[in-house]
Amino acid sequence: MNSTSSPSDSLDDALARLRAALGARRHRALLWLDGPLDSVLSRALALWQGADWSAPLWLGPDGEASRAAGSSALPTRQARSRLGGEHDLVIVDALSPGAGFDPDAFGALAGTVRAGGLLVLLTPEAWRDGRPRPDADYARLAAWPHPPEALSARNLVRIARRLAASPLVLHWPAASPVPELTLPEASLPAPQPAATDDCLSHDQAAAVRRLTRLRRRRPLVLSADRGRGKSSALGIAAARRLQAGEREVWLTAPRPAAIEPVFARLGEALPGGRREAHAFHAELAHGPVAVRFLAPDALSEALDGPGIDPRSPPTLFVDEAAAIPAPLLGRWLAAFPRIAFATTVHGYEGTGRGFDLRFRARLDSETPDWRACRLEQPVRWGEGDPLETLTRELLLLDAEPADDAAVGAALDAGGLDYRELDRQALADDEAGLGELFGLLVQAHYRTTPGDLRQLLDGPELTLVAAYAGAHCVGVCVGQREGGFPPALAEAIHHGQRRPRGHLLAQSLAAHGGFRDAAEARWCRVLRVAVHPAARRLGIGSALIERLAASAAEAGDDYLGASFGAEPGLIAFWRAQGMVALRLGLSREASSGEHALMMARGIRPGVEDALHAWRTRFATLLPSLLSAELGELDAAVAMALLETGEAPAVDAETLARLAWFAAGGGELALVRPWLARAWLAGRIGVPGALAEADWLALVAPLFQGRAFPAADRRSPGATPGRKARLAHWRALVGTLRAALG
Incomplete structure (x- = not known):
């Protein structure tokens, strides 16, 4: 199948031909426009006006073009508010003044384009030549004192190179009045998803059956790539559970927008119901029923309050579970006898592989009869969809560590090689980058495409990796911080200034009360990850030691880390020689835990200051535990208390x-x-x-x-x-x- 425009075609004809070809296979496409600003915006507006698009969306900064799009225009920072929506056309403006390419926004909105639709990317002409420069979105990476324009653009260069080389990308050059829209050949029409009752595929129908038959203490883990109807399955199953006699089903997810498909399917399955804010209500034969959305923090508060009967809590569906901290998931696992976890296997919301590796042991231990269900068949678009393939490739959503067997063989064949990586060489090595980033993805509950950009382009970043043969088996990412001049350090200490970045240096100075921490030079461990087949070999500790040596050689005073306080992690960082310096008074939204900062000295002459900071924290901790941190998990409190010095007993x-x-x-x-x-x-x-x-x-x-x-x-x-x-x-x- 192909769609080709001829010189005599009008834009309307070319678009109609392309959309018909896409619709026949239930595919979507990416159309790339580059060139001078006026030319690109003119062509983009012609596309906008050239067809009868359903729910078109223009993403970009406020300007003449976005104003022409009217109410369908959206600032890039609000891209995630459209999660769960569907569009025939999405235009991503990475060209206009003030615009930039936000990889997280691009990934989020690519999943909202429905079959037969287009995602249109507007970029500077330099992208076509493989010479992009840091754009306005790089301001988010530009920690003091680095201006955005001084950063590298390795991630943009990589993306531009992949776009130019891919046969799946449709390109409309400035010189052509009408785009040449040619799709790759396909010999057979796309199979349509098989409808089963109100489900769109056999996979989805099987998932709904399992969700409606949940048994006590037998959780269900539902996994799927995007576009497989996972969230819709939750909505259909919730409606069926209510129709079968349940009074209430609870639903949680990292953000309300993620569960819009759930409420959409509830409305279809229970047409007499009504949506009220974050709840859906209906009147059925057995009385009033409801599906309620509670954000993760609100759900945890509900468990502490009187509003839930611990003997008979409602059924709980957890959507995008991979983006929710494991301690919260574990708490819900214990509190809700009937619970289902749904997670995206590859995506900007979190990785199902990482969720599986982190949470499987707890499921096996506490609920050994848990079940898994995987949705393979797309329902929003057809198999082999070009836009899905491109999005995964451009953003490394499919990044995976090396195969376990290959790593095991490499370890058996020889020793380990530790090295500090050159980020330009890493950006040019697609396979090596994929293995390394895959380790980081599986080790952290939420790793986004924006983290890939920081890895390649963030200032003052150091990468230390361990290799077994050709395979990356461990990586440690360090971020240099601090070194503020005295006047600025004083302003930070008194809360008058907050330069971008420098988490440890600024937090310890402004919130810990340690003014000298702002002038000191730090290396903060951002991430450390070890391949599952290479664990318990001391690789993580060895990587941290090599990072510490590199930081000391560069003139840093301290090696530190900030993480969600959890007994196992506290023990790990204590084993690396670190002491506790500050604990956040409230739970972090990203981890569901209190942020803990720990550090150690890495050069002579800094231990006295570190000891003074440690002593102040140890003095403060009992007071905090008796008041603001009275609800802190007792195991965490014990792990922190034992990091101090033993008092004398009289x-x-x-x-x-x-x-x-x-x-x-x-x-x-x-x-x-x-x-x-x-x-x-x-x-x-x-x-x-x-x-x-x-x-x-x-x-x-x-x-x-x-x-x-x-x-x-x-x-x-x-x-x-x-x-x-x-x-x-x-x-x-x-x-x-x-x-x-």
Whole structure:
């Protein structure tokens, strides 16, 4: 099948011919326009006006062209608000003044183009020659003191090179009055998705059946690439569960826009229902029913409140689960007996492969009867869709680490080679870049196309990698920060200035109260990832050591990291020699956890300052745990408390402990002395008590609670007051003996 315009064709004729050809195969296409600004915008507006497009969208900065598009124009920063929508035409303006190519926006909107539609990309003429320069969107990468125009444009060069070389790209050069729109040949018509009742494919119908038959403690993991009808399946299944007698189904996702297809299918399946904000209501034979969307933070708050019966919670559907932190998913897994996780296998929202690797062990341990369901058949477009293929290639959405067997063979054949990478050489090596980026994708719950741009073009970035033969088996990404001049450091310390970037240096100075941290030079570990087939060989620690050596040689003072506080990660970074310096007071939206900053010195002369910062944090921590961080997970609190120094235990402390252990008073009357003894024992004599016993004392001693917050939702599982007090007395007696 092909579609070719002749010199005598009008634009309307060429478009009609192209759309007919695309529609016959249920395909979509990318049309590339480059050249002088006026010429490109003129041709783009002619396309806009040259056909009867359904829900066209113009993405770009405010200007004459976007104003001509009227209400269908959208600023690039709002691209994700259209997730779940469908368009026949999307024009991405990366050319107008103030415009830039936002890889995340491009990836998001490519998935909204429906079969038979066009995505039109407007770029400077330099793209065609493989010479793009940093554009306006690079301002987001330009950390102080680097101006955007001084950055490299390796990512843009790579994308432009792939566009120019791909036979799937349609090109309309400035010199041609009408585009030559030729599609690749195809000998057979595209198979149409098989409709099954209200489902669009057999895959989707199978997923809906499983979702409607969820059993207690048997979660379902639903995975699919984009365009396979995954979210729609959730909507159909939710409607069927309500029709079968359920009163309420809950739904969560990283952002409300991601679940628009769910509400759309609910409206079709329950035509008498009504949408009200983030809920869908209907009246059925057995009474009023509802599907409610709760953002992840709101869902967690609902679990802590009285609005949910822990014995009979509603069914929960989690959409785009790969973009939600694993600790939140684990909490929901425990709280909701009937739960389904839906995730995109490859995409800007998160990677299903990473989700599978991180979460499978927990599923196996806590719900060994969990089930998996994969949707393969596209429903929004046909197999072999050119736009899907191009989007994956341009943004490396298909990036995968090396094959496990190949890595295993390479490790058996020889040793490991550690090296600092040249980013230009990496950008020119498509296969090598794919392996390395694939490691980062699977190691992090959410890695976006924008992260690829930062990897290739971000300023002050260092890449250290480990190779087994030709295969990348580990990578560590470091970001240089700090080094602010004294006057600017003072302004940062007092919250008067906030230059772009420099997370550790600025946060420790402005929020931790450590003014000198802004003047110090830092290397922050952004990411560290090791291939699954090469783990437990010390590769991660070796990479961090090589990054530290490189940073010290470059003149940096400290190596640091910022991450969601979780006991396993705290232990890992402590093993790398780091100490805790700051903990965020609220949960991060990106991780669902409190951000923790840790660091170590990497050159002589900086340990005194680091020790002072560590001591200040250790002094502050008990106060925070008793107030603002009273709901912090007790295991996290314990991991942080034990990073301090062991306090001295005097005779009065020992006497108070002995009195309480022998039956005197209440725990509240010995709390200050017992807290000191807990710190002294946990840090100095960790074997004095079992791990569970150390943990049992954290909430009553430091957080003003008789037992951890998680246990309060299940009162029947907690001991009574007398039993708790007797247990505490026994533990204190053991601790008193260990402390002498």
